[in-house]
Amino acid sequence: xxxxxxxxxxxxxxxxxxxxxxxxxxxxxxxxxxxxxxxxxxxxxxxxxxxxxxxxxxxxxxxxxxxxxxxxxxxxxxxxxxxxxxxxxxxxxxxxxxxxxxxxxxxxxxxxxxxxxxxxxxxxxxxxxxxxxxxxxxxxxxxxxxxxxxxxxxxxxxxxxxxxxxxxxxxxxxxxxxxxxxxxxxxxxxxxxxxxxxxxxxxxxxxxxxxxxxxxxxxxxxxxxxxxxxxxxxxxxxxxx
Numbered sequence: 001x002x003x004x005x006x007x008x009x010x011x012x013x014x015x016x017x018x019x020x021x022x023x024x025x026x027x028x029x030x031x032x033x034x035x036x037x038x039x040x041x042x043x044x045x046x047x048x049x050x051x052x053x054x055x056x057x058x059x060x061x062x063x064x065x066x067x068x069x070x071x072x073x074x075x076x077x078x079x080x081x082x083x084x085x086x087x088x089x090x091x092x093x094x095x096x097x098x099x100x101x102x103x104x105x106x107x108x109x110x111x112x113x114x115x116x117x118x119x120x121x122x123x124x125x126x127x128x129x130x131x132x133x134x135x136x137x138x139x140x141x142x143x144x145x146x147x148x149x150x151x152x153x154x155x156x157x158x159x160x161x162x163x164x165x166x167x168x169x170x171x172x173x174x175x176x177x178x179x180x181x182x183x184x185x186x187x188x189x190x191x192x193x194x195x196x197x198x199x200x201x202x203x204x205x206x207x208x209x210x211x212x213x214x215x216x217x218x219x220x221x222x223x224x225x226x227x228x229x230x231x232x233x234x235x236x237x238x239x240x241x
Contacts, residue, residue, distance in 0.1 A: 017052045021060035024050045026069065029080055039077045040070060083168065088176035096180055103240050104232065106180055111228035113173050114158065115221045120165035122212045122220040129164040130213045136160060137209040141202045144195075150202075151185045157205060161212070184240065188231050191238035201230065 025046060034040065041049070043057040050057070061078055064070045068084025095101040125133070136157040143149040155178055162174035192198050204227045211219035 017050075017056045018059045018063065021046060021050050021052055021057055022064055025060060025064060029069075034080045036080055036082045038080045040080060042077065083172060085172060085175055088172065089179045092176055093179045103180070103184055103235060106177065107228060107232050107235070110174075110177055111225065111232075113170065114161070114228070115224050117162050117165045117167075117170045117174060118208060118212065118220045118224045119217045120167060120170070121161045122215050122217045124166045125164040125212055125215075129160065130209075133157065133160050133164065133212055134206075134209045137202075137205045140205055141199075144199070144202065147186065147189055151182070151189075154185065154205070155181055157209075161208075164212070184235065187238045187240055188234040191234045201227070204230065 068081040139153045162171040
């Protein structure tokens, strides 16, 4: 029986029991201070603890597995899951596609997040990370004639900065914007009226990279703000709201 079919067969009461069981599982992970990869009790054990059927526990396991809280697999015990980088992008993309969040709102959040991220990157980056950020900025300029490559370098540039911040949550947030960025990047690129304006955008990325290399937090944040302000202007010029 598939996950969808199983959900259809659950009554409203069962759904409530599943929610209660999911909370019990999450509470157990918290109370026992379990870390990533640690095993959790079996379906039978949770059924007894919560006072529900194994079918309800199985559905709770599946629901928690879908968002990465636990990992389940045939023939092995369920374990505490790691951060699932696929979940948040799906949520953000769904929010945009269904008009619950606008592109401009996404960029407003990105601007705030990435200004802090670049500040931390300037403070904490290793020499290797700084070299990679500089390399990606240079690659954007070198591959200027191929917008597809420029886009990939651009996305990788921001994700490299987020990793250099040494805060995994910032890395998760920045990488979650990838799906939306892939949809809007070409709009902003083509809305700029000339290659000169596009080159200016490349130059701004290099200024950000240079500020990180110099560990100048003030310049890094200022140039990142400039970058996002110009990107928003380009999207507005193209009619994206």
